Amino acid sequence: MxxxxxxxxxxxxxxxxxxxxxxxQDTLNAFSTGQGASVPCGDCKACCRAGYFIPVHRQEWSTRAAIPARLLVTPPAHCDDGNYQLISTTRRGHCALLKQGACSIYRERPQTCRDYxxxxxxxxxxxxxxxxxxxxxxxxxxxxxxxxxxxxxxxxxxxxxxxxxxxxxxxxxxxxxxxxxxxxxxxxxxxxxxxxxxxxxxxxxxxxxxxxxxxxxxxxxxxxxxxxxxx
Ligand code: SF4
Structure with a gap:
């Protein structure tokens, strides 16, 4: 480690x-409420380029509506509980929704991205x-x-x-x-x-x-x- x-x-x-x-205090509140964090990321997009498969819950309706269906993939069987799909990544390991250095669905980005x-x-x-x-x-x-x-x-x-x-x-x-x-x-x-x-x-x-x-x-x-x- x-x-x-x-x-x-x-x-x-x-x-x-x-x-x-x-x-x-904000972080403890976010843990309690699940309401996400406000992070001064600036122009950093490192977590969007880290090769993470971002999970999207089936009840994140507006997020799912903003993502082209072909970019949502089913998780491997051993970790598929039926509640989530994953945003696919590019060959370079970037989130498929990162376009020209910015999140193309920023206002509707998944909860996982808001929490990170x-x-x-x-x-x-x-x-x-x-x-x-x-x-x-x-x-x-x-x-x-x-x-x-x-x-x-x-x-x-x-x-x-x-x-x-x-x-x-x-x-x-x-x-x-x-x-x-x-x-x-x-x-x-x-x-x-x-x-x-x-x-x-x-x-x-x-x-x-x-x-x-x-x-x-x-x-x-x-x-x-x-x-x-x-x-
Ligand atoms: S959905 Fe947007 S914020 Fe989340 S990893 Fe992809 S590009 Fe980044």
Whole structure:
């Protein structure tokens, strides 16, 4: 697993990622509500060129209407639950809807594209494994309004590092493997690494706290979502 140097200094290629605490709050809200992220991508299209097959849910009606049927393909049988189709890619590994350097269905782009925020990797100190996206990840620079904000960021990185280095401490060694999934766990459970008492415990105790923190977050998010007025 590749990680980024937490002390990379700013340079001409740096990009402002926003105030860290605000970003974290927005990200936690996005995890809870599924309403996507607002990412200052600028002219970066790295994730559209990364060879990802973008899933489109069968209920994303307006998105599906905007995509030519020939560009939607059925997933391989082992991961086809009947709910999604995938946007095909070009021979160069670009999304088939990327035209002249821009998304040709931007206003109707899939939820997956709206959700994708490569600052997740930057916040958790991880790289995605896709060269062009990783260049962008290494450019992000957060602003910290206070020391607490820096401590929170350090806790997210520490949680990600723990998940990577102590897989055996988790029940049956079951931990996320993909960098994006590790980043999500680190953000949901980072408070574990703000607690000095928990941190001084055995790896199994810390792992249990991380699992509990993720479950508590997911439960709270579900409840909040159910209680959100619809009108
Ligand atoms: S649908 Fe648009 S935003 Fe999503 S990967 Fe394709 S070009 Fe990029």
């Amino acid at each position: 590749q990680t980024i140097d937490s002390e990379i200094t700013s340079n001409d290629h740096s990009r402002y990622a926003g105030d860290f605490q605000s970003w974290l 925020d490569c600052r997740l990797f930057a916040a958790s100190g991880l790289l995605s494994g896709h060269g062009e996206i990783d260049q962008q990840i290494a450019r992000w620079r957060f602003h910290y309004g206070n020391e607490e904000s820096r401590r929170t960021h350090a806790a997210i990185r520490a949680t990600a590092g723990f998940v990577i280095n102590h897989a055996g401490a988790f029940p049956e060694g079951r931990v996320p493997q993909r960098p994006a999934d590790i980043a999500v766990v680190a953000i949901k459970a980072h408070r574990v690494f703000l607690d000095a008492i928990v941190q001084s415990g055995a790896p199994e105790t810390i792992a249990k706290s991380i699992v509990q923190a993720c479950r508590a977050f997911d439960t709270t998010a579900r409840l909040a979502f159910r209680m959100t007025p619809t009108a």
